[in-house]
Amino acid sequence: MKIEFHTALQRLRTCEDVLILTHANPDGDTLGSGCALFWGLKKLGKRVKLLNSDPIPEKYQYLFRGLQNDVFEERYIISVDVADKALLGAALEESYGDRVDLSIDHHGTNRLFAKETYVESDAASASETVYLLLLSLGVTFCPEMADCLYTGVSTDTGCFRYSNVTARTHRIAADLIERGADHTAIDVAMFETKDMSFLRLQQKCLEALELYFDGRVSVLSVTRALLEETGCKDEDCDAIVALSRQIAGVQIGVTFKEKKDGTLKVSVRTHEGVDAAAICAVFGGGGHKRAAGCQFTCGKDEALRRMLPALECALAD
Amino acid sequence: MKIEFHTALQRLRTCEDVLILTHANPDGDTLGSGCALFWGLKKLGKRVKLLNSDPIPEKYQYLFRGLQNDVFEERYIISVDVADKALLGAALEESYGDRVDLSIDHHGTNRLFAKETYVESDAASASETVYLLLLSLGVTFCPEMADCLYTGVSTDTGCFRYSNVTARTHRIAADLIERGADHTAIDVAMFETKDMSFLRLQQKCLEALELYFDGRVSVLSVTRALLEETGCKDEDCDAIVALSRQIAGVQIGVTFKEKKDGTLKVSVRTHEGVDAAAICAVFGGGGHKRAAGCQFTCGKDEALRRMLPALECALAD
Numbered sequence: 001m002k003i004e005f006h007t008a009l010q011r012l013r014t015c016e017d018v019l020i021l022t023h024a025n026p027d028g029d030t031l032g033s034g035c036a037l038f039w040g041l042k043k044l045g046k047r048v049k050l051l052n053s054d055p056i057p058e059k060y061q062y063l064f065r066g067l068q069n070d071v072f073e074e075r076y077i078i079s080v081d082v083a084d085k086a087l088l089g090a091a092l093e094e095s096y097g098d099r100v101d102l103s104i105d106h107h108g109t110n111r112l113f114a115k116e117t118y119v120e121s122d123a124a125s126a127s128e129t130v131y132l133l134l135l136s137l138g139v140t141f142c143p144e145m146a147d148c149l150y151t152g153v154s155t156d157t158g159c160f161r162y163s164n165v166t167a168r169t170h171r172i173a174a175d176l177i178e179r180g181a182d183h184t185a186i187d188v189a190m191f192e193t194k195d196m197s198f199l200r201l202q203q204k205c206l207e208a209l210e211l212y213f214d215g216r217v218s219v220l221s222v223t224r225a226l227l228e229e230t231g232c233k234d235e236d237c238d239a240i241v242a243l244s245r246q247i248a249g250v251q252i253g254v255t256f257k258e259k260k261d262g263t264l265k266v267s268v269r270t271h272e273g274v275d276a277a278a279i280c281a282v283f284g285g286g287g288h289k290r291a292a293g294c295q296f297t298c299g300k301d302e303a304l305r306r307m308l309p310a311l312e313c314a315l316a317d
Numbered sequence: 318m319k320i321e322f323h324t325a326l327q328r329l330r331t332c333e334d335v336l337i338l339t340h341a342n343p344d345g346d347t348l349g350s351g352c353a354l355f356w357g358l359k360k361l362g363k364r365v366k367l368l369n370s371d372p373i374p375e376k377y378q379y380l381f382r383g384l385q386n387d388v389f390e391e392r393y394i395i396s397v398d399v400a401d402k403a404l405l406g407a408a409l410e411e412s413y414g415d416r417v418d419l420s421i422d423h424h425g426t427n428r429l430f431a432k433e434t435y436v437e438s439d440a441a442s443a444s445e446t447v448y449l450l451l452l453s454l455g456v457t458f459c460p461e462m463a464d465c466l467y468t469g470v471s472t473d474t475g476c477f478r479y480s481n482v483t484a485r486t487h488r489i490a491a492d493l494i495e496r497g498a499d500h501t502a503i504d505v506a507m508f509e510t511k512d513m514s515f516l517r518l519q520q521k522c523l524e525a526l527e528l529y530f531d532g533r534v535s536v537l538s539v540t541r542a543l544l545e546e547t548g549c550k551d552e553d554c555d556a557i558v559a560l561s562r563q564i565a566g567v568q569i570g571v572t573f574k575e576k577k578d579g580t581l582k583v584s585v586r587t588h589e590g591v592d593a594a595a596i597c598a599v600f601g602g603g604g605h606k607r608a609a610g611c612q613f614t615c616g617k618d619e620a621l622r623r624m625l626p627a628l629e630c631a632l633a634d
Contacts (some may be wrong), residue, residue, distance in 0.1 A: 160477040160490070161508055163501040170491035173477070174484035184480040188588065191478055195565045203520055248512045271505065 001116055008118035009136055011076075011102050012040075017047050019074035021096060023082045024053040024089025025234070028060060028190060030081035032152030033104070033126040035063045037080060039145045040134040047072045053089025057235045059189060063151060066144050076101050079114060081126035081152075083107035083286060104129060109277055109286035124164035127152025131172050143180030150181035151190065158242060159191050163272060163290055197231040198239065204230060205240055215249040217311050221256045221300055234260075237267075245269035252279070252311055256300045264296040264303050274314050282310045318433055325435035326453055328393075328419050329357075334364050336391035338413060340399045341370040341406025342551070345377065345507060347398035349469030350421070350443040352380045354397060356462045357451040364389045370406025374552045376506060380468060383461050393418050396431060398443035398469075400424035400603060421446060426594055426603035441481035444469025448489050460497030467498035468507065475559060476508050480589060480607055514548040515556065521547060522557055532566040534628050538573045538617055551577075554584075562586035569596070569628055573617045581613040581620050591631050599627045 003011075018041050022030040034050050041048045049069035056064070077100045082088060085097035103114035106129055108121035120129045127149045134141070153173055157165050160173070177183050204226055210219040222237050237257050244253025244267075253269040266283075268276040269291055276292035283306070285294025296303040320328075335358050339347040351367050358365045366386035373381070394417045399405060402414035420431035423446055425438035437446045444466045451458070470490055474482050477490070494500050521543055527536040539554050554574050561570025561584075570586040583600075585593040586608050593609035600623070602611025613620040 154477075158509075160471075161504040165494075165500060167491035167494040170487040170494065174487035174491070177482075177484040177487065183482060184589065187478040192475075192563050193565050194560075194563045199523055199564070203523070206516055206520070243511075246509050246511045247516070248510050272501065 002112065003116045003118050005118065005120075005132075005136075007116070008102065008104065008133060011116065012133060012137060013044070015041075015046065015076035015078075015101070017072050017075040018049075019077045019096070020048065020050040021077060021079040021082065021088055021092055021100065022050065022052045023079075023087045024092070026052050026054060026056060026060065027081075027238070028063075028155030029125045029127055029152040031056065031060050031063050032148045032150075032155070033080045033130040035067060036127065036134065036145050036148040036152070037078065037104075037130050038067055039142065039148070040130075040137060040139045042067075043139050044137065049074070051092060053091040053093075057233070059235065060151075062189075063148050065147075078102045078104060080104050080130065081106070083109050084111040085113040104133070107286070107288065109281075109288075109292075122166070124162070124166065124169045125152045125156035127156070128169060128172055131176070141176075141179045143182070146176045146179040146181035147186060150176040150183055151186055154183070154187060155190055159187060164288065194239075195232075195236075198236045201226065201230040201232045201236060202240065202243065205243070209247070211247075211250075212308065213312055213315055215247075216251045216315055218244050218247050218250045218253045219256070219304060220244045220254070223258045223300075224260070241267040241269060245271065251315060252276075254304075254307065254311070256303065258300070264298070264300060265293065266296065266303065266307070267291075267293050270314075279307075279310055279314050283307070319429065320433045320435050322435065322437075322450075322453075324433070325419065325421065325450060328433065329450060329454060330361070332358075332363070332393035332395075332418070334389050334392040335366075336394045336413070337365065337367040338394060338396040338399065338405055338409055338417065339367065339369045340396075340404045341409070343369050343371060343373060343377065344398075344555070345380075345472030346442045346444055346469040348373065348377050348380050349465045349467075349472070350397045350447040352384060353444065353451065353462045353465040353469070354395065354421075354447050355384055356459065356465070357447075357454060357456045359384075360456050361454065366391070368409060370408040370410075374550070376552065377468075379506075380465050395419045395421060397421050397447065398423070400426050401428040402430040421450070424603070424605065426598075426605075439483070441479070441483065441486045442469045442473035444473070445486060445489055448493070458493075458496045460499070463493045463496040463498035464503060467493040467500055468503055471500070471504060472507055476504060481605065511556075512549075512553075515553045518543065518547040518549045518553060519557065519560065522560070526564070528564075528567075529625065530629060530632055532564075533568045533632055535561050535564050535567045535570045536573070536621060537561045537571070540575045541577070558584040558586060562588065568632060569593075571621075571624065571628070573620065575617070581615070581617060582610060583613065583620065583624070584608075584610050587631075596624075596627050596631050600624070 022034040047070040100114035103117040105119045106123040110119045123129045205220045241255045255267045257265045270276040280292040280294040283294040339351040364387040417431035420434040422436045423440040427436045440446045522537045558572045572584045574582045587593040594604045597609040597611040600611040
């Protein structure tokens with residue numbers, strides 16, 4: 001069931017012994033909003049812990065500075081930035097998938113898997129939504145919280161570049177900077193640092209770039225072999241995904257990434273006028289208008305063969 | 318002579334028949350702040366024209382929508398984002414270098430070449446400063462003005478990534494978005510579009526990347542031959558310059574660019590703790606703490622040989 005802002009606030013005020021769940025293959029927004037909520041609930045005197053199905057990538061470790069999971073039996077479960085229980089990842093889904101009390105999210109495609117869902121689909125990031133909730137709860141922001149929220153706000157907007165950015169996004173960023181967010185260090189780490197291994201990966205991907213429909217659709221592919229050959233990690237693929245849409249003339253960027261279990265994760269990025277979520281919905285996936293994803297168990301060539309008609313349709317709309 | 322904000326306002330209120338000068342090799346900030354000032358002065362009922370020594374790159378043409386130079390004999394000359402009269406470029410410097418009445422700028426290194434200078438060295442862009450002046454003049458912002466100012470604000474901060482960004486920068490961006498700046502289209506054009514020719518240039522540059530002092534200094538080099546081979550334009554070099562600092566471990570990124578006249582333009586980009594303007598000052602150049610430049614008439618190898626000791630010194634500080 002969807003709930004309103006004031007009801008979500010009421011739940012956060014009264015909940016006790018809280019478990020926060022974040023999505024698998026974690027990014028700056030699920031971890032940033034999750035850690036900020038962790039801080040906020042701690043400041044309200046509650047016991048809190050946060051879990052993720054996957055290991056936390058090195059680059060996001062700073063979000064956990066000063067935080068330590070309390071030890072207790074959870075009585076209230078909150079997910080942040082999780083649109084579907086399957087996105088919790090196998091480990092968390094099995095234990096908690098049907099037990100989430102409150103889902104705080106910004107995905108219009110949220111499947112309403114939780115008992116109650118507060119979804120703000122025009123927020124550029126879950127961190128925007130969590131910022132507003134924590135502000136209304138009267139929590140005093142420490143610089144660590146500001147760092148967490150700024151990380152979510154900046155990473156989910158490509159550092160304020162994407163079409164999901166609103167005037168509110170910038171005002172929140174301004175406020176977080178004034179509350180002590182070390183924005184320069186965060187932006188350098190998230191956006192302005194490229195390992196030579198990543199630059200090699202990028203080069204290899206571009207050499208194998210495929211273009212379709214007069215260059216309006218780009219297809220990039222990251223195999224396990226390529227990751228090993230270049231010494232890259234799974235999270236390095238995020239920047240490859242962003243690149244797929246940056247090529248001049250491209251309206252839809254598609255990136256195929258071979259997962260460790262051999263299945264295929266497809267990330268779709270679009271420019272104005274093409275709905276990425278609608279494309280991915282055809283294949284059981286979802287997301288936002290400009291950024292969405294889906295999964296395949298077949299190989300890349302077969303998956304691409306199946307997707308091409310949907311991509312062509314989306315262009316024609 | 319330096320003047321205060323209220324004096325600059327007074328000058329803008331009373332000036333008539335205004336020529337606006339922007340710097341050579343124009344970027345989004347000099348053109349964005351210049352065009353916004355053009356709009357503002359027009360709205361105050363004045364005759365205005367804007368000049369640049371160089372042709373306006375295609376990517377910035379949209380800034381001139383709705384603007385047309387009036388025909389008149391200039392009685393008041395304003396430069397925007399110009400730290401030194403030499404930066405006006407040969408054509409404008411010869412005619413107007415010693416006749417500038419008001420320099421509006423954000424470079425701490427401004428040489429005070431104008432009769433009066435209003436310099437706000439903690440502004441991330443000249444467009445921030447022009448925004449505040451136009452706001453105080455009571456000018457009604459149209460979406461075209463908002464586009465111009467947003468372009469300057471975003472391009473001079475690497476789209477809100479650089480250390481020059483303050484809370485005020487984000488608040489100004491928020492206000493410009495509400496006043497109609499088409500931020501998504503601007504960001505896509507400025508930051509999210511890479512021609513295949515640029516991607517080839519980037520690859521060639523990275524293949525020839527030099528690293529010094531345990532990888533803390535990177536050196537990239539763009540020759541005329543390389544630009545021709547890849548089909549790139551001079552302005553494509555800006556993203557190569559940004560790349561020089563993005564390589565993991567690099568504290569100082571140095572890019573050598575061969576100019577059309579055979580001389581060498583050197584761009585220096587640094588991370589926190591290394592003063593780019595101080596390095597370039599050794600060689601007669603200047604700029605900001607994180608981004609500065611200088612020129613050489615010798616070849617790249619000789620220029621690098623001369624710069625290396627200064628670069629090592631800057632690291633040791």
